[in-house]
Amino acid sequence: MDDAGPLIIEGREALRQALRGALLGLGENPARVMWWVAPDYLEWPLDEPGVLDALTRWARPHGRLLRMVGLDFESVSRHHPRFTDWRRQWAHRFEALRPVDDERAELPTLMLAGQQAIEVLDRDRWRSRWLRTPSEWRALQEQCEAIAQRCEPAWPSTMLGL
Numbered sequence: 001m002d003d004a005g006p007l008i009i010e011g012r013e014a015l016r017q018a019l020r021g022a023l024l025g026l027g028e029n030p031a032r033v034m035w036w037v038a039p040d041y042l043e044w045p046l047d048e049p050g051v052l053d054a055l056t057r058w059a060r061p062h063g064r065l066l067r068m069v070g071l072d073f074e075s076v077s078r079h080h081p082r083f084t085d086w087r088r089q090w091a092h093r094f095e096a097l098r099p100v101d102d103e104r105a106e107l108p109t110l111m112l113a114g115q116q117a118i119e120v121l122d123r124d125r126w127r128s129r130w131l132r133t134p135s136e137w138r139a140l141q142e143q144c145e146a147i148a149q150r151c152e153p154a155w156p157s158t159m160l161g162l
Contacts, residue, residue: 035069
């Protein structure tokens, strides 16, 4: 991709393909921290074996962290059971966050992993864009960090019982 401006993604299936492509490319991605932010992750291809393999390759080096912000992790567990198992195995490289009650209304949908960045602009029409410049990546990083400051831990990897 060149720096001629954002590449627009039109439609649900095109977004799914873009996310798949970005996630499959993770094995070579040097980003130490990856951000996934979405109200839910139903449209994300998280249960695909190739995506999970790429995620594992990305997570292996020391210091990697996937920060996942969402509203409904129960639906992630139901719809993406293989990813849920992956998350348990890689709990030391995973952090789930949920916005506090008064911050839930405007949660964006985005994926940021270094120079791989996709942002959903309109969830009704599934219009999205690839972010392609360092200034866009920095702005998205700052947005993610601001969101995380208004969140609490969520989706523990193990449930404590009595």
